[in-house]
Amino acid sequence: MSLQFNTLLNQADIAPAAVRLLRHQDSRSTKGRTPYELWRDDRPAFESYQAIQSFNNRSKLRSNYWASFVVTPSRETLFAGVYACCYLGKNDAERVTPHTMEAFPAGTIDIYELTFDERLNDLAGRLVIAWGDGERAWLQRADRQNKVVLQIKEDFREPDFPGFARFILPLSQVERLPVAWVTALSSSRGVYLLTCPRTREQYVGSATGAEGFHGRWLSYTRDGHGGNVMLKSRDPSDYQVSILEVAGSAVPFEDILAMEALWKQKLQSREMGLNSN
DSSP states (O other), X not given: OOOBHHHHHHHTTOOGXXXXXXXXXXXXXXXXXXXXXXXXXXXXXXXXXXXXXXXGGHXXXXXXXXXXXXXXXXXOEEEEEEEEEEEEEEOSSOXXXXXXXXXXXXXXXXXXXXXXXXXXXXXXXXXXXXXXXXXTOOEEETTTOOOEEEEEOSSOOOOOOOOTTTOEEEGGGGGGOOHHHHHHHHTOEEEEEEEOTTTOOEEEEEEXXXXXXXXXXXXXXHHSSTTOHHHHTSOOOOOEEEEEEEEOTTOOHHHHHHHHHHHHHHHTTTTSSSOOO
């Protein structure tokens, strides 16, 4: 028989009927941080994010405890901890959400006081559950939804770097990559591809600097064009970035540029893309 989350709640002397399950996954802003990233990098910011809720959910959130879960980049529903909660009322001053930096004027949202409960803390970042088919139902009653535990990891760790050939992400996520991913990308140079999801145009570029792919891509996140003439002529867009070819550590600068030119020819990115040279 599979281990279920309510069994763990009962073992910790927490009645499932007093618990609401919250599955945090907010993809409304590509520029902001996801709830998972807040939890991973800044727990007070995550708790501030969690404490801001809409009026519509007030009756559903009324409980003694919240069991919080965050959705990882690999789509796992990861346990973040149990919080004792207390409804404080509407916000009496402007409140800014830490993930999207959206400002809510006074009197427009509900505020909760959350206190981290040490019970089950040893499972935070380690326990993965099956949320079920109703992923849009991010808020559920524990006593009515006894979630199956899929895995209890030895310890919390970031998803493994997928490898250069499989690396595909929006540029907006480059600033928030796991440390191991940044290390791999910063130490490697070569040729990459940008594709615009809005205009369907593509751009072939090369990373030749000391900070490798990661450093080159950061320049796009800062100004939207990285100094490229034709990208400057387009409205800002969240380009998808992938790697076409990795150069060896001893490959000269000129050879990387030759690799870049060959890929421009293969993909015809001068004739049907955003490369002007």
